[in-house]
Amino acid sequence: MSSKNLKAAAVFSNHMVLQREKNICIWGTYTSESTSNTITIELATSKAKATIKDGTWSAELPPMQAGGPYTMTITDGTETITYHDIMIGEVWLAGGQSNMELKLQDSKNGKDVVASVDPALASKIRFYNVPQQSYFSDDYYNIEEATSWELCTPETCGTWSAVAYYFEKNLATTLDVTVGIIGCNWGGTSASVWTSKEYLERDIDAKTYLDEYEQEYAQFxxxxxxxxxxxxxxxxxxxxxxxxxxxxxxxxxxxxxxxxxxxxxxxxxxPNGPKAFFRPSGLYETMLSRVSPYTLRGFIYYQGEQDDCKPTIYGKMLRMLISQWRNDWHDDTLPFLLVQLPMFINREEEDRKHWPQIREQQMITHQTVKNTGIAVILDLGEFNNIHPLEKEEVGRRLALQAFYHVYGMEVSSYGPIYKNRVIHDNTIELYFEHANDGFLVKGDSIIGFEIANENKEFVPAIATIEGNRIFVTSEQVAEPKYVRYNWTNYGPVTLFGKNGIPMSTFRTDRNA
Known part of the structure; x- marks a missing residue:
């Protein structure tokens, strides 16, 4: 519902979900002088006031427990905005590129899922899609104001992110609260697209994205x-x-x-220029910034494919993005759950081994940045299809990360992750985290281990499991020093934890 002078940010609408147990941030604009200069917001029994300053206003409502539906009013004493059917529950933002964007109706079994939405589930999940606008056109604000939170129906949920749908389905079912997702993603986008120019300029490597953009645009x-x-x-x-x-x-x-x-x-x-969706910092300005700082529980993020041209700096870009988003939401502790890239290669494409580098950088980020999780989906990739259709399991593994890291549940959320190694004559012994109960081998044998000596010329290796350790050796390498596993863009995935989650790509030495 709109008014002449008083407006709330477009992300506020009927059917919205607001985050439970946190201060709830509400903000908007005011386009003329106000006699009272004060905005009053009321939600259920809560009330807050905001002062208009330079045409904007913001306020925080006190934390509330899960529940609803409620009504919210925002007024300056003359004009009033009213929102209905508001639920208090869990709110997450789903960011990234095409694999986060991929619609439920286009995913595996998606059309059947859409056609037969479970009413019990539908009542507990909602979605807000940030409109995909790459620049501030004449129609930008009209398009934005036309958006709203959607209830889950066969007419609406087909266009929701498949990964986000299955993530919120798992959360809503297990937590028994309403879950809302803010979808903010666009295919073919680098991490630089979702980071501010100010942040990119701080780092010599990140700045290369801006420099290349300026060079390309200068051609005109x-x-x-x-x-x-x-x-x-x-x-x-x-x-x-x-x-x-x-x-x-x-x-x-x-x-x-x-x-x-x-x-x-x-x-x-x-052409790269001011209208291009793939220009650095572009969608940060036209999409992400339009929904911050909407109060969230955290972020889920599936991206990295577009940065495979610069795999060695991807970790730096990812950590910068996490810092940026947390800063924009005024909370350095906001959970950030990553999806690690799966196996993939195009037919006719040379394996330049840049995807395992991206996977490694994603894992390092998870291991070094607090309040992060990682969903390992190495086994869910498809040959010659950068958009694998199995998204239900991606959403489930993300939900397991949320249950473990965010909601404090004792769930098995990881496959084996490399920890360290011991060299014995012609064999290397490997130790892993999350492998206390051993490993699960799918297929006739373990495939993907390689071993090398000082020369770093890797050859296929034999891997033998003994309890929660793995011993790697090869007759071709008498004095081994390095091991790596599934260090390839695409290949078979045979080694899993007993929970069915695959072992992640790794190498024992990052310089090997």
Whole structure:
């Protein structure tokens, strides 16, 4: 519900979920002089006041226990905004790129899930999708104001993030409270897209994203030339994509090189400039900042694919992003749950072993940054498909991380994670965390271990399990020094914890 001068941020609407047991931040704008200069917010029996300053206002309502539905009113004494059907429960923000964005209806069994939504579950989960707008267009604020929190129905939930849907399903079922997700994601985006220019400028490596953007945009003589190039690209892309779709419809197994030979070389994602969704800091400004600091329990985050061109600095980028988001939400302790990248390689693509580097950086971030979790999904990747369709298990493993780290439950949430090693003559003995009850081998044998001596020339190795330890050896390496496991973009995954969660990619020496 809107009024003439008094407005709340677009993320506040009917059916919203507000975070339980925390101060609830409410904010908005005021576009003219107010006689009272004060805004009053009431929710159930709680009341707070805000002072209008420079056209904005914000206030905090005191913590509330889970419950509802409630009504909220915001008034300046003349104009009043009223929101209905508000629930107090758990709120998480789902960030990242295309694998977080992938819609429930497009995931494995998604259409059946959407068509047969369980009414008991539907009453406990809600969703707010931040509108995907890459720049502040003339229609930006109208589009934003048209958004609202959605109830879970067959007409709505199909467009929700599949990972987020299954995450909140697990939370709502186990915690028995209403769970709300704020979806803030866009395919093909680097971590730099979701971080402010101020933060990127602080670091020499992170700043390369800004420098490259400036170089690419400098190719245009003017903003008008850039806009013309965008129009040309959009027109070309529409025609090109139809050709590509037709080729895959005719022959689903056609090689990508053949597709481009026939349809033309791929020019995606187009000209880089002030309208580009992939420009550094862009979506941070037009999407993420529009919903901060909405009171949250924490973040779930699935991203990294787009940063595989700079895998060695990804850990730095990720830690910077976590710091940025926590700073924006005024809480350095906000939980941040990562999804580690799975196995993946495109057909015809050389294995440059940059995805295991990303996985390693994600694990290091989890191990060194407080209040983080990591969902290892090495086994859920698909060959030649960067968007694996099995999202239910991704959401479940994220929920296990939340239960363990955030809600204090004794659940088995990890597969084996490398801890340290001992070298014995021609064998290396490996120790692991989260492997006290041993390992589960899927398949005829353990695949993926490699071993090397001082020369760092790795060869396939034989791995033998003894209780909660693994011994690695090879006849080709008499004096081994290094071991690595599944250090590849794509390959079979055979080693798991007894809980069915796979062992994560690792190497015993990061310089090997």
């Amino acid at each position: 003589n003017s903003y008008e030339d850039y806009c013309a190039a965008v129009e040309e690209y959009d027109a070309w892309y529409a025609v090109w994509q139809k050709k590509v779709d037709a080729l895959y419809t005719e022959n689903p197994d056609i090689l990508w090189s053949k597709v481009q030979e026939i349809a033309g070389m791929n020019r995606y994602p187009g």
